[in-house]
Amino acid sequence: MTDPAVAIRRDGLDPALVVWEEFVPGGGHWSGIMKRGTTLRLTDTKGGANVSALFFNQEEKLERYNMADTLKAQHTAYLTRGFVCYSDMGRVLCSITADTCGWHDTICGVADAKLITQKYGTHRFQEHRNGMFRNGRDGLLVELGKYGLGKRDLVANVNFFSKVSADDAGNLLFQPNNSKAGDYVDLRFEMNTLVVLSTAPHPLDPNPDYAPKRVALTAWRSGTADADDYCRNFRPENQRGFYNTEVLFR
Amino acid sequence: MTRALTESKLDPANAVYNYELPAGEPWLHRVKKGQVLRILDLEGNQAVDTLFYNAHDTAERYSANDTLRAQGNIYLTTGSQLLSNDGNVMLTIVADTCGRHDTLGGACASESNTVRYALEKRFMHSCRDNYLLALAESDTDMTKRDLVSNVNFFMNVPVTPSGGLSFADGISAPGKYVELRAEMDLYVLISNCPQINNPCNAYNPTPAQLIIWNGE
Numbered sequence: 458m459t460d461p462a463v464a465i466r467r468d469g470l471d472p473a474l475v476v477w478e479e480f481v482p483g484g485g486h487w488s489g490i491m492k493r494g495t496t497l498r499l500t501d502t503k504g505g506a507n508v509s510a511l512f513f514n515q516e517e518k519l520e521r522y523n524m525a526d527t528l529k530a531q532h533t534a535y536l537t538r539g540f541v542c543y544s545d546m547g548r549v550l551c552s553i554t555a556d557t558c559g560w561h562d563t564i565c566g567v568a569d570a571k572l573i574t575q576k577y578g579t580h581r582f583q584e585h586r587n588g589m590f591r592n593g594r595d596g597l598l599v600e601l602g603k604y605g606l607g608k609r610d611l612v613a614n615v616n617f618f619s620k621v622s623a624d625d626a627g628n629l630l631f632q633p634n635n636s637k638a639g640d641y642v643d644l645r646f647e648m649n650t651l652v653v654l655s656t657a658p659h660p661l662d663p664n665p666d667y668a669p670k671r672v673a674l675t676a677w678r679s680g681t682a683d684a685d686d687y688c689r690n691f692r693p694e695n696q697r698g699f700y701n702t703e704v705l706f707r
Numbered sequence: 708m709t710r711a712l713t714e715s716k717l718d719p720a721n722a723v724y725n726y727e728l729p730a731g732e733p734w735l736h737r738v739k740k741g742q743v744l745r746i747l748d749l750e751g752n753q754a755v756d757t758l759f760y761n762a763h764d765t766a767e768r769y770s771a772n773d774t775l776r777a778q779g780n781i782y783l784t785t786g787s788q789l790l791s792n793d794g795n796v797m798l799t800i801v802a803d804t805c806g807r808h809d810t811l812g813g814a815c816a817s818e819s820n821t822v823r824y825a826l827e828k829r830f831m832h833s834c835r836d837n838y839l840l841a842l843a844e845s846d847t848d849m850t851k852r853d854l855v856s857n858v859n860f861f862m863n864v865p866v867t868p869s870g871g872l873s874f875a876d877g878i879s880a881p882g883k884y885v886e887l888r889a890e891m892d893l894y895v896l897i898s899n900c901p902q903i904n905n906p907c908n909a910y911n912p913t914p915a916q917l918i919i920w921n922g923e
Contacts, residue, residue, distance in 0.1 A: 525813020529812055532872055533872055534871070535870040545854075547816075609766050609853055622868055625867075627807070695822075701821060
């Protein structure tokens with residue numbers, strides 16, 4: 458499983474706590490369940506990765522990551538350490554407990570097949586087999602379908618490792634080189650959560666070549682947030698969000 | 708920053724529909740392709756939280772992400788094309804005397820109010836209550852599953868280059884309006900926002916006028 462050419466960062470990780478590790482190829486898609494008290498580390502193995510992610514309450518999938526509630530509760534347009542991902546029910550699905558990258562995009566959504574074809578040309582399975590060009594929308598729809606979910610559940614997502622800022626006039630600016638080889642972000646799950654991912658290119662990635670990067674997923678038993686937790690105390694709003702979450706598990 | 712304001716030549720005397728939506732109430736209405744909908748901020752600084760659905764297939768709906776990415780800018784104003792989750796143009800903003808509108812701030816909800824303000828704010832009226840009730844009473848099969856990030860007409864949510872986001876004092880004023888031409892048959896779902904915990908309604912929710920004209 459381990460590829461020596463791949464930079465897997467295990468800063469602060471006790472190997473005895475690691476539950477599993479796997480790699481998602483660039484352009485691929487993945488889904489799985491993360492239980493409360495476990496953490497998922499996403500590692501950009503090459504630099505320039507993009508991970509489009511959606512989060513759902515495993516027990517009640519109508520409760521899901523809500524971009525607007527996440528942004529306005531924390532007065533931010535982007536995510537990094539300290540921020541948490543809110544559901545529409547005022548609860549914390551996951552917290553960003555570590556981040557070597559500094560900025561994760563919440564605004565730009567995913568590319569669809571039409572956009573990928575416009576940018577990179579046609580590259581079908583028939584000619585290219587598994588080297589075909591995949592897109593974020595289709596990847597997320599495939600994974601959602603495995604749980605009986607579909608287009609209606611494809612809501613605004615997070616794009617980990619990608620940075621897009623807005624200038625004073627509101628113009629969106631994609632910032633290349635935001636994420637380097639070995640950069641990682643840790644998501645500690647505060648609820649039992651269905652995680653749906655695509656590693657297809659960010660829709661605003663200016664790279665003229667279709668070159669999505671491989672991403673490592675490392676899951677470990679981190680435990681839950683204690684009273685002094687950085688994310689819990691990052692903002693007073695988060696203290697209330699953690700309260701809303703924890704009453705579910707009392 | 709506000710862009711050039713664009714006035715409309717349409718005369719309310721020729722409208723086919725004209726309704727004053729009281730403060731804090733929902734509105735679900737069919738708007739046909741080619742019709743023009745004006746949303747008028749009667750008393751100023753009133754957020755009008757709005758969602759759009761393809762009337763023939765409501766799984767196709769307004770997408771804030773696709774709209775912003777395609778125009779390369781986070782604010783909506785004249786010329787903005789509101790895109791669906793299938794990448795189709797649902798509406799075009801054809802007039803705007805306010806200057807810019809938000810689509811990142813979403814709709815207020817009891818649950819998000821508990822996080823943002825205080826646990827006891829849960830029992831205040833909210834946009835998501837309005838949306839849920841309007842859908843429950845409608846003849847559509849839409850549910851909470853269909854509630855996604857909306858447009859907040861007249862709401863000012865500036866984003867800074869360093870990534871800060873805030874709900875700021877409004878840039879709207881009494882009589883400001885925005886006009887949208889429907890590019891497909893639509894359901895339009897509005898909550899005339901009842902939020903009183905931040906400046907989005909100047910702490911005083913007020914009515915909005917909704918006017919529809921047939922296409923030329």
